[in-house]
Amino acid sequence: MKSINEKYCSECGAVINAKAEICPRCGVRQPGVFNQQANEDKNRWLTAVLLCWFLGFLGVHRFYTGNTAIGIVQLLTLGGCGIWVIVDLILLVSGNYKDGEGNIIKNG
Known part of the structure; x- marks a missing residue:
């Protein structure tokens, strides 16, 4: 039983x-056990990419991924005049972006 x-x-x-x-x-x-985790990771990556693309100049993607201190700096500098947004977007797409705990956020 x-x-x-x-x-x-x-x-x-x-x-x-x-x-x-x-x-x-x-x-x-x-x-189901392994596949569920892979889907959650893919959804997290896609959300971070979309936040970076549309609201990156406000640092919203940094807040979402747990990088609060850098998110505040990006908010105050409008994404480093757009430079940080481009760098973060490249890091996200290439699979080298790390969240606040040091885990890599990648697509699947």
Whole structure:
């Protein structure tokens, strides 16, 4: 009988942890766990790109990604007269942009 923190393996039917990506019994990757994280990352990247493109001169993308101090500076300088906006957009598109925690924001 499974509890709240458990689920059934999609392949062998064994009771496994609800957060498990791979069944320890049969070794099959469970659907949904990995794909959900990839979709969230892609949505986060797309949101950051759109914020940078349309509101980059106000530093809104910096606030969104957790870089509050740089966001305030960009807000006060109108995006470094547009220079920081272009640099940030290039970093986002190339997959080299880091959020406030040091994690890279990239497309998928």
